[in-house]
Amino acid sequence: MRLILSVTLLSLVSVSSAYAQREMYPEKMGTQHKFEYDPLPRWVTFDMELRGRTEEQTSLGYVSGKDRLYELTRIRGGVTVRPVSWLTGYLQFQDAHALGLPLRDLASNMRDTFDLRQGYLDFHSRSVQLVAGRQELRFGDERVVGVSDWTNTGRTWDGFKLRIGAKNNVELFSTSVVLVRPGSYDTHGAGLTFHGAVGTMKSLLPKTTLQPFVLVKAEPRVKSRQNIYGTETEVTTGIFWDSKLPHGFDTSGTVDLQRGSYSNDSIHAGAAILRAGWSFASIPGKPHLQGEYDYATGYSGTNPLRIGTYDQQYPSSHNAFGEVDLFGFQNIKQNRLSLTLSPRKNILVLFQVGSLHLASTHDGVYTGSASKLFGPPSSGFTHDGIGTEFDASAKHVWSDSFVTNIGVGHLFPGYVMTSSNHGAPLTVAFVQLTYRFKVDKGSENHFEIDRKHPRD
Numbered sequence: 001m002r003l004i005l006s007v008t009l010l011s012l013v014s015v016s017s018a019y020a021q022r023e024m025y026p027e028k029m030g031t032q033h034k035f036e037y038d039p040l041p042r043w044v045t046f047d048m049e050l051r052g053r054t055e056e057q058t059s060l061g062y063v064s065g066k067d068r069l070y071e072l073t074r075i076r077g078g079v080t081v082r083p084v085s086w087l088t089g090y091l092q093f094q095d096a097h098a099l100g101l102p103l104r105d106l107a108s109n110m111r112d113t114f115d116l117r118q119g120y121l122d123f124h125s126r127s128v129q130l131v132a133g134r135q136e137l138r139f140g141d142e143r144v145v146g147v148s149d150w151t152n153t154g155r156t157w158d159g160f161k162l163r164i165g166a167k168n169n170v171e172l173f174s175t176s177v178v179l180v181r182p183g184s185y186d187t188h189g190a191g192l193t194f195h196g197a198v199g200t201m202k203s204l205l206p207k208t209t210l211q212p213f214v215l216v217k218a219e220p221r222v223k224s225r226q227n228i229y230g231t232e233t234e235v236t237t238g239i240f241w242d243s244k245l246p247h248g249f250d251t252s253g254t255v256d257l258q259r260g261s262y263s264n265d266s267i268h269a270g271a272a273i274l275r276a277g278w279s280f281a282s283i284p285g286k287p288h289l290q291g292e293y294d295y296a297t298g299y300s301g302t303n304p305l306r307i308g309t310y311d312q313q314y315p316s317s318h319n320a321f322g323e324v325d326l327f328g329f330q331n332i333k334q335n336r337l338s339l340t341l342s343p344r345k346n347i348l349v350l351f352q353v354g355s356l357h358l359a360s361t362h363d364g365v366y367t368g369s370a371s372k373l374f375g376p377p378s379s380g381f382t383h384d385g386i387g388t389e390f391d392a393s394a395k396h397v398w399s400d401s402f403v404t405n406i407g408v409g410h411l412f413p414g415y416v417m418t419s420s421n422h423g424a425p426l427t428v429a430f431v432q433l434t435y436r437f438k439v440d441k442g443s444e445n446h447f448e449i450d451r452k453h454p455r456d
Contacts (some may be wrong), residue, residue, distance in 0.1 A: 008195050024131040030434070036442030043083060045440040053152075053405075059424035060105060062417075070100035072110060072152045076117065079278035092118040096152045108369065109151040111182040111392035117156055137161070137314075140211050141239030143254055143273055143329070146316030148241060150325075153180045153312060158188045169249075170199045170379035177314060191219050194314075208243040210258060213256075222263055226303055230263030234311060248279040261297040262307050269310040271329065273297040288340040294320070298331025301362030301380060309363055317368050322354055323409030325427045328367040332386070333357040346397035350407075356386035358416060362366065365416060374420050385414030405432040 032047060052073040060066045068453065078092035094117035098110040119135030134156050139145045148155045159175030173248035174195045178189035196215040204210060219232040238256020251274075258269040277290035313328040316447045321334055338352035359363070359383050364375035393407025408429040417423045 003248075010014055013305045017150075018255070026258060030397045030403040030436065031400045031435035033399070033435070034442075035439045037438060037439050038441060040439070040441045041442050043081055045080040047078045047438040048078070048437070049074070049433045049434065049436045051432065053077075053430055055428065057426065059426040062422040062424050062426070064424040066229060068105060069097055073097050073238065074152055074382040078118070086123060088122040088124070089212075090118060090120055090122065091116070094153070099153065099367055103445050108180065109148070109153045112153045112180050112186065113182055115180075115186045117154070122204040127164065127166050127169075129161075131161045132159075134158050135161065137175065137382075138316075139213065140254060141242070141252065142316035143320065144236070144240070144256065144313050144315055145215070146314065148314075148318070150316070150318035157194065159192050159194075165200075167202050168200060168204075170197060171343050172197050189222060192453045193220070199449070208241065211240040213238055217260075217311070217313075224263035224265045224266060225307075228264050229262075232260070232262045234258055234260040234262070236311075236313065248281060250277045250279070251275060258311060265305050265307050265309075269297045269308055271310045285341040285343050288342075290338045290340070292334070292338070294332065294334040295331045296332050296337075296359060297299060298360030298363030300360050305378065308317070309366075310359070312370050319391075319393075320368075322411065323350075323391040323393060323407050323430075324389060324411050324426055325368050326426070327356065327379045327386070327412065328368045328370045330370060331359045331363040332366070333359050333384075337349065346372065348395065349394045350392070352391050354391075356389070356414070358384040358386060365420075366423075375398070381416055381419070383415040386416050388412045401436050403432075403434040405434070406430065418440040 053072045054069070055072060056067065058065075058067050060068045074094070076092055076094050078090060083089075087309055093114060094112055095114045096110070098106055101110070116134065118134050118136065118323060120131050123130045123132075128249045135156050136147045136155075137145050138147055146155070148207075156178045156368045157173075157175035158172060158178055160172060161173040161175070162169045163169055175190065175194045178186050178188050180186050194215070194217055196213060198211055198213040201210040201212075202208075209234045213236075217232060219233040221229060222232045223229050235417040236256050236302060238254060238259045240252075241255045242252040243250060253272070253274045255272045255274075256270060260267040263403045272295045273292070274294075275292045277291055279286065279288045279290055296312065297308050298310070299308045310330050315329060316317045317329065318325055320329060321332070333379045334354055334356050336352060336354035340349060341349040343349070358381065361381040362376055364372045365386065367373050389411045391407065391409040393405070393409075398402045398404070408424065408427065410427045413423045
């Protein structure tokens, strides 16, 4: 841990130097290094991503003194074909490993031995696009639906997505999330179980993006609290916004409600993410100060036939509740203050402190994968404090396509954790290197559409 901390702290004060964005996942920096190979036909492009992240954790599994140093490696390679102007095909493989961790300590999102990550056909015209196959879904700031790119395996869906419109548009999709199986072929569950409609409005208000959405999860077989099997129909309605206000102010966030049925239980839940910030563009380093409040409902303990715990859906949840990435957006409240600095165009430095609490003391603590870490005592917790976290991290882009991420986070556990044998303080430190490139004929291809690649 001392080695990683030393590299991290040294990098935070010494990184030097063509992109500036706020340090909010999943906003990313960097592009692809372009290589030209003239024998290639104009309708083919190859792309590759090489990523390695060294991580060190203290108190792994909340066991005091259980330190782990390991390397997360990921290789992604793809090929794009454009046989005609209205059709694009894409195939992408992935090979991800966690080196230095015993199998008993591996998380499910760390390993995926050579598998198909994406494979789709994209039919498109100026204002209509239909994508069929294995693909990514990204909406808003990805706190409800995203690809979870920080994890070693990421997330994709099998199904269909239709976009109608250009700057202002609506996207309709019917999909099922792909389950990563390290030792076999990645597949989705039975049928298409995740559907939605997402609108994007960029011209309704000045410098503002609005995304109203309706999401439907329809699982064919679930078991209620009363051990009764049935079906699930969960409807999530809400809106995401991102707005740049006068005098350097800005605001963003998401609010939504969930209703439906879970076998013989009813669903009544909701969540809110509220952010407000202020940029000091005239000050060296261009500091951006932001306050954030997050709230996701939990089970109140009063009605056993009502599910009050918010379902976090499929988020990109890295740094949603600190760099340690321990907690999910279920039965939780957070107050967070962050400071972002941009000393140069291609550098971002982030400092943040957050205070975490239970939304309901009669519900449990949930992990980033939405599983229950532990539940409450029969009478509920007497206090709601989960803990306090401090984080420092930075990004640096070298020559556009080579990206360095470094950071350290520390959780000071609160009453809820210490009273449940999960009270060991935990520190996470990481150094990540990412390089992306593509190979094509080199001349401009008029058939290629704008397809955003994940960028760290």
